Amino acid sequence: MSCVFCDIVAGKEKTNKIYENENSLVILDVNPVARGHCLAISKRHVQWWHDLDEAELSGLFHAAKIASEKIMKVYKPDFVMMYARGRRIPHVHIFLIPTSKGDVVDRFFNALEGFQESVEGLTKVKRGLEDISAELGSEPD
Secondary structure (H helix, E strand, O other), X not given: OOOHHHHHHOOOOOOOXXXXXXXXXXXXXXXXXXXXXXXXXXXXXXXXXXXXXXXXXXXXXXXXXXXXXXHHHHHOOOEEEEEEEOXXXXXXXXXXXXXXXXXXXXXXXXXXXHHHHOHHHHHHHHHHHHHHHHHHOOOOO
């Protein structure tokens, strides 16, 4: 099965490279949400970021930071939103999206946070925190 990100890493697919290091590559997203929207990808085919080894993980997040600094300098957004995926394309990739107050990404996360902070939402979260804490083995402060 072919992987578009593996093909990009191998040089089989044309891309717009923003930054590269030993373990990672940052490219412009071909379906951008905002001007300067990039993807930081692992050079090794791994579906989830938490399955990368320490060197790969460090390289990936370093690449994301370098690209984000470039985005901030050129486009001057409020910040660069970052989230990791691997579901639709099963190859770890971190979205780097320039975000400003009121844009589509900001509105989406405001809505998500609004739900999360609602009384009903908080009640459900509070009830589940003790279970989650026990499952993960965390200790109370």
